[in-house]
Amino acid sequence: MQRIYMDNNATTIVDPEVFLAMEPFFVRMYGNPNSLHSFGSEVKPSMAMAMEQLYQGINASDDDDIVVNSCATEGNNTVIMGIYFHSILGGDKNHIITTQVEHPAVTETCRFLEKLGVEVTYLPVNEEGVIHSDDVKNAITDRTALVSVMWANNETGMIFPVKQIAYACKNRGVLFHTDAVQAIGKLPVNVQEVPVDYLTFSAHKFHGPKGVGGLFIREGAPMVPLLHGGEHMGGLRSGTINVAGLVGMGKAMELAVGNLDYELSEVLRLRNKLEDAIAAIPDVLVVGKRIHRTPNTTLASVRGVEGEALIWDLNRQGIAASTGSACASESLEANPVMAAIGADKDLAHTGVRFSLSRFTTEEEIDHVIEIFPRVVERLRDISSTYAAGGGPACSVSPEQ
Numbered sequence: 111m112q113r114i115y116m117d118n119n120a121t122t123i124v125d126p127e128v129f130l131a132m133e134p135f136f137v138r139m140y141g142n143p144n145s146l147h148s149f150g151s152e153v154k155p156s157m158a159m160a161m162e163q164l165y166q167g168i169n170a171s172d173d174d175d176i177v178v179n180s181c182a183t184e185g186n187n188t189v190i191m192g193i194y195f196h197s198i199l200g201g202d203k204n205h206i207i208t209t210q211v212e213h214p215a216v217t218e219t220c221r222f223l224e225k226l227g228v229e230v231t232y233l234p235v236n237e238e239g240v241i242h243s244d245d246v247k248n249a250i251t252d253r254t255a256l257v258s259v260m261w262a263n264n265e266t267g268m269i270f271p272v273k274q275i276a277y278a279c280k281n282r283g284v285l286f287h288t289d290a291v292q293a294i295g296k297l298p299v300n301v302q303e304v305p306v307d308y309l310t311f312s313a314h315k316f317h318g319p320k321g322v323g324g325l326f327i328r329e330g331a332p333m334v335p336l337l338h339g340g341e342h343m344g345g346l347r348s349g350t351i352n353v354a355g356l357v358g359m360g361k362a363m364e365l366a367v368g369n370l371d372y373e374l375s376e377v378l379r380l381r382n383k384l385e386d387a388i389a390a391i392p393d394v395l396v397v398g399k400r401i402h403r404t405p406n407t408t409l410a411s412v413r414g415v416e417g418e419a420l421i422w423d424l425n426r427q428g429i430a431a432s433t434g435s436a437c438a439s440e441s442l443e444a445n446p447v448m449a450a451i452g453a454d455k456d457l458a459h460t461g462v463r464f465s466l467s468r469f470t471t472e473e474e475i476d477h478v479i480e481i482f483p484r485v486v487e488r489l490r491d492i493s494s495t496y497a498a499g500g501g502p503a504c505s506v507s508p509e510q
């Protein structure tokens with residue numbers, strides 16, 4: 111059976127060019143870059159090139175730092191815990207602002223700090239699943255140590271007003287972190303245009319390898335390492351560098367930026383083609399206006415059908431999708447994003463997320479368009495809660 115991968119917000123295939131770039135660093139050039147002998151020194155030029163690819167990919171200046179780590183979860187923890195140690199434990203601040211729809215790597219780290227007495231504001235989102243920059247302005251106090259708002263949401267694809275938020279924080283002298291995991295490779299990410307202090311990303315979200323990520327730190331922004339040990343990354347992140355991963359991430363960043371026009375045209379066209387077919391099914395609505403979303407993501411609420419049942423049935427047909435973020439896929443709780451946007455409790459369990467990539471083909475989209483309505487119909491026929499014409503799924507209808 112042909113399998114179709116439609117869960118690229120969870121992870122992506124490694125681009126073959128990325129794999130080729132990495133291969134030598136597993137079997138021939140495997141030295142530790144901290145070693146003084148030739149096995150160590152011979153890997154350094156490739157590492158330097160990869161770092162340059164990362165700097166160019168987000169338009170970082172040479173005065174800024176990019177710390178190579180294991181993933182965005184580590185990067186998010188590093189920023190938030192680092193601010194706690196620097197500005198809260200070691201300073202006169204005691205407040206962090208974030209949103210209700212951040213990835214758990216942000217919200218759970220904040221919840222951990224609340225146990226240590228930190229005050230955290232989780233800004234609510236509107237029916238489209240986003241906040242307004244004024245929400246941040248109104249929440250900032252003289253005790254605010256950090257604002258952390260994602261660039262784009264992993265479940266809805268909704269894009270947050272990070273530029274306006276960054277300037278609002280800058281004007282109040284408050285540090286700003288953005289989790290850019292779902293923006294890199296899908297949107298232009300330029301840290302000269304958007305004056306963030308910290309920005310985090312993971313290579314496996316833009317066709318690089320799992321197990322390697324990056325943390326951008328603006329020159330002058332305070333940084334307290336999460337991991338202590340050897341003198342790696344200038345002391346900002348101890349642990350032997352994943353050389354192959356870094357080389358792969360640099361190549362993946364170069365390719366992601368180079369394919370941005372394709373993402374914003376062809377991937378967008380295929381996503382909209384799929385979304386139009388999904389939205390045409392009765393009592394199915396898509397969350398968020400397209401113009402405010404990343405080009406590859408659709409989150410649909412299907413009245414009367416449990417999200418888990420939907421993705422399992424799709425899986426039986428060879429189609430890989432998710433009910434929301436993969437890290438919450440085991441949970442039978444209501445989808446927190448759907449709950450946050452005001453979907454009623456039945457609907458909060460009905461979300462299905464499709465996320466495309468530059469490797470998604472028209473034939474694959476046409477096949478999903480053929481299968482999905484049949485799956486919905488089959489599951490509704492056996493549903494105990496669905497009666498045709500059950501009314502709108504939630505207040506937001508698809509927009510062009």
Ligand SMILES: Cc1ncc(COP(=O)(O)O)c(CN[C@@H](CS)C(=O)O)c1O
Nearest residue numbers: 120181182183213264291312435436437
């Ligand atoms: C916005 C955002 N921020 C952080 C992460 C974590 O990435 P890691 O490489 O696992 O550390 C993710 C990963 N979201 C996947 C897995 S939960 C999803 O299915 O939506 C993310 O989307």
